[in-house]
Amino acid sequence: MLKKYAYAWITLAFFTVSIALHWGFGWLAYVDDQTSHGQAVRLSPYLVEMGRDTFENWQSEFLQLLWQVVGLAYFLYVGSPSSKENDDRMEAKLDALIELVGKEKGAELIADLDKTHLRHSGHATIHKPQSY
Numbered sequence: 001m002l003k004k005y006a007y008a009w010i011t012l013a014f015f016t017v018s019i020a021l022h023w024g025f026g027w028l029a030y031v032d033d034q035t036s037h038g039q040a041v042r043l044s045p046y047l048v049e050m051g052r053d054t055f056e057n058w059q060s061e062f063l064q065l066l067w068q069v070v071g072l073a074y075f076l077y078v079g080s081p082s083s084k085e086n087d088d089r090m091e092a093k094l095d096a097l098i099e100l101v102g103k104e105k106g107a108e109l110i111a112d113l114d115k116t117h118l119r120h121s122g123h124a125t126i127h128k129p130q131s132y
Contacts, residue, residue: 019054022050022054022057023050023054026050027046027050030045030049095110098110098113
């Protein structure tokens with residue numbers, strides 16, 4: 001699980017360290033600001049201020065980037081018309097070439113490839129153009 005999702009774990013580690021440093025340095029700046037103005041250091045105003053600042057940063061940068069990267073990757077993976085068409089066509093061509101080896105042997109080879117490469121959705125089908 002660690003190796004399979006290494007990118008996600010590294011990203012989570014970067015996020016955790018950066019948010020901890022953001023709040024830690026924010027606390028130091030808040031304490032300095034309060035003491036320089038002769039005011040008492042209280043946790044409640046700090047939490048409100050840091051929550052606002054964090055959400056502003058999250059909303060303007062991280063959420064936007066997350067939506068762009070993850071959203072586009074998801075829609076590409078799910079299969080928008082432009083991305084899915086080429087994959088299906090290539091799958092159908094490869095299946096047809098493998099079947100040239102022989103119907104039985106080709107079918108066995110395709111089934112083995114499907115098992116080893118986790119293709120569960122079946123084979124790509126050839127879409128015949130409609131006649132008008």
